[in-house]
Amino acid sequence: MRYSTTALLAAQVTFASAYQLAREYSGKNFFNGWDFFDGYDYSQSGDAMYLGQAAATSANLAYVDSSSGSVIVKVDNTTNVPWNDKRNSVEISTQDFYGIGSVFVADFAHLPYGCSVWPAFWTRGKVWPDQGEIDIIETVNLMGHNQMALHTTSGCTHTTPSSQVGSSGETNCNATSGSGCTVAEQKANSFGSDFASAGGGVFATQFDVSGIYIWFWSRADVPSTISASNTTIDPSTWGAPSAAYPTSSCEVSKYFGAQQLVLDINLCGPWANSTYSQTCGTGECYLNSVINAGSPNYDNAYFDISYIRVFSADNASVVTPSGTTTGDHTATSTGSAGTASATTSSGAMALLKSPSTLLWSSAVTLLLTYLAGN
Numbered sequence: 565m566r567y568s569t570t571a572l573l574a575a576q577v578t579f580a581s582a583y584q585l586a587r588e589y590s591g592k593n594f595f596n597g598w599d600f601f602d603g604y605d606y607s608q609s610g611d612a613m614y615l616g617q618a619a620a621t622s623a624n625l626a627y628v629d630s631s632s633g634s635v636i637v638k639v640d641n642t643t644n645v646p647w648n649d650k651r652n653s654v655e656i657s658t659q660d661f662y663g664i665g666s667v668f669v670a671d672f673a674h675l676p677y678g679c680s681v682w683p684a685f686w687t688r689g690k691v692w693p694d695q696g697e698i699d700i701i702e703t704v705n706l707m708g709h710n711q712m713a714l715h716t717t718s719g720c721t722h723t724t725p726s727s728q729v730g731s732s733g734e735t736n737c738n739a740t741s742g743s744g745c746t747v748a749e750q751k752a753n754s755f756g757s758d759f760a761s762a763g764g765g766v767f768a769t770q771f772d773v774s775g776i777y778i779w780f781w782s783r784a785d786v787p788s789t790i791s792a793s794n795t796t797i798d799p800s801t802w803g804a805p806s807a808a809y810p811t812s813s814c815e816v817s818k819y820f821g822a823q824q825l826v827l828d829i830n831l832c833g834p835w836a837n838s839t840y841s842q843t844c845g846t847g848e849c850y851l852n853s854v855i856n857a858g859s860p861n862y863d864n865a866y867f868d869i870s871y872i873r874v875f876s877a878d879n880a881s882v883v884t885p886s887g888t889t890t891g892d893h894t895a896t897s898t899g900s901a902g903t904a905s906a907t908t909s910s911g912a913m914a915l916l917k918s919p920s921t922l923l924w925s926s927a928v929t930l931l932l933t934y935l936a937g938n
């Protein structure tokens with residue numbers, strides 16, 4: 565039996581680029597599709613008071629800059645907060661939940677930082693921790709780098725692939741035992757004033773049956789496949805991720821349900837408070853930073869978001885607030901991926917989408933060797 569080499573390779577290339585834009589949050593419509601958490605978050609015991617949408621909008625803590633189109637989500641830096649009060653801030657989450665087979669790409673010009681500031685860009689399933697949590701950006705105070713993590717129920721651990729760029733910390737992802745399984749970013753400019761002065765950067769997360777992978781690029785290093793393309797993306801060209809959680813020791817489909825995206829800026833709380841002295845000097849987090857004048861301490865406590873995009877593979881689900889589940893591919897398909905996917909098991913598709921370029925190139929080599937012999 566003979567196959568055409570070019571046809572088979574074309575089929576593979578189709579898989580590798582089979583992530584289609586499913587949703588874009590940006591510009592004047594950014595806040596459509598997000599809910600504002602309204603009130604105090606007792607689960608985190610922080611010192612932020614989250615405002616509902618109307619209050620956050622009128623306090624200018626969540627708005628779209630009409631000239632640049634950039635989206636600002638920030639902590640109140642104009643109020644004199646008396647002792648025993650909380651400081652106003654924002655927490656928003658997407659109404660839609662995105663299933664396994666999704667890639668989240670987020671471009672920021674600025675991330676929140678400052679003493680007591682505890683920002684996060686993360687995802688969570690409907691039931692926590694049963695359906696998992698992925699922390700894409702999370703830092704406290706004046707920490708010099710981003711820290712990524714997973715939080716799950718008991719049984720998921722982090723086996724670090726040798727190609728991972730970041731440095732693994734805790735390897736037990738069991739949410740109830742603290743930090744989750746963490747990875748410290750090793751690339752420069754992933755957080756704080758360095759991130760901002762480098763022009764910001766892009767964070768991408770592949771939520772795949774083969775594992776969960778997080779990439780970070782400072783502005784100058786953002787791959788052209790991301791900056792030039794806004795309809796399809798191809799994680800197989802991105803090289804080694806900063807954090808890689810293979811499914812071998814944390815079965816993604818067992819520990820993770822469809823995820824919603826969350827952006828928040830908390831203040832103090834267990835992590836920022838207990839590590840306050842490491843980067844913010846003597847004194848207590850709340851007393852030193854949160855109360856009294858908001859400026860200049862909170863002048864940098866804001867996200868400046870260019871866009872957040874969700875890309876989906878053929879079989880990825882999007883669960884809308886009404887409970888409707890759609891395979892979104894039909895809505896965005898260019899029609900090119902359909903034929904090939906129909907004849908390939910989803911497991912093989914996942915393998916082809918895995919970021920391991922080594923796996924990828926050996927598969928191609930094996931295929932070519934096989935074809936040459938036939």
Ligand SMILES: *[C@@H]1O[C@H](CO)[C@@H](O)[C@H](O)[C@H]1NC(C)=O
Nearest residue numbers: 717718719736738739740741
């Ligand atoms: C997960 O946390 C619970 C509660 O702390 C503990 O009982 C359980 O042993 C932990 N599981 C693992 C694998 O660490």
Ligand SMILES: *[C@@H]1O[C@H](CO)[C@@H](O)[C@H](O)[C@H]1NC(C)=O
Nearest residue numbers: 585588590792793794795871
């Ligand atoms: C995608 O890029 C094209 C060309 O740069 C632009 O015209 C279009 O508006 C962009 N679409 C989105 C959704 O950003």
Ligand SMILES: *[C@@H]1O[C@H](CO)[C@@H](O)[C@H](O)[C@H]1NC(C)=O
Nearest residue numbers: 833834837838840848849850
């Ligand atoms: C914050 O940390 C300080 C110093 O470690 C500690 O004394 C204080 O009790 C902590 N405050 C809270 C609210 O946990």
Ligand SMILES: *[C@@H]1O[C@H](CO)[C@@H](O)[C@H](O)[C@H]1NC(C)=O
Nearest residue numbers: 641642859862863864865866
């Ligand atoms: C609050 O911070 C912004 C920058 O985020 C700054 O432009 C503004 O002047 C600050 N407000 C006050 C009252 O200082």
Ligand SMILES: *[C@@H]1O[C@H](CO)[C@@H](O)[C@H](O)[C@H]1NC(C)=O
Nearest residue numbers: 664773817879880881910911
């Ligand atoms: C998509 O395919 C993967 C790989 O087999 C599978 O784990 C996942 O559950 C599928 N998702 C849907 C919504 O069918």
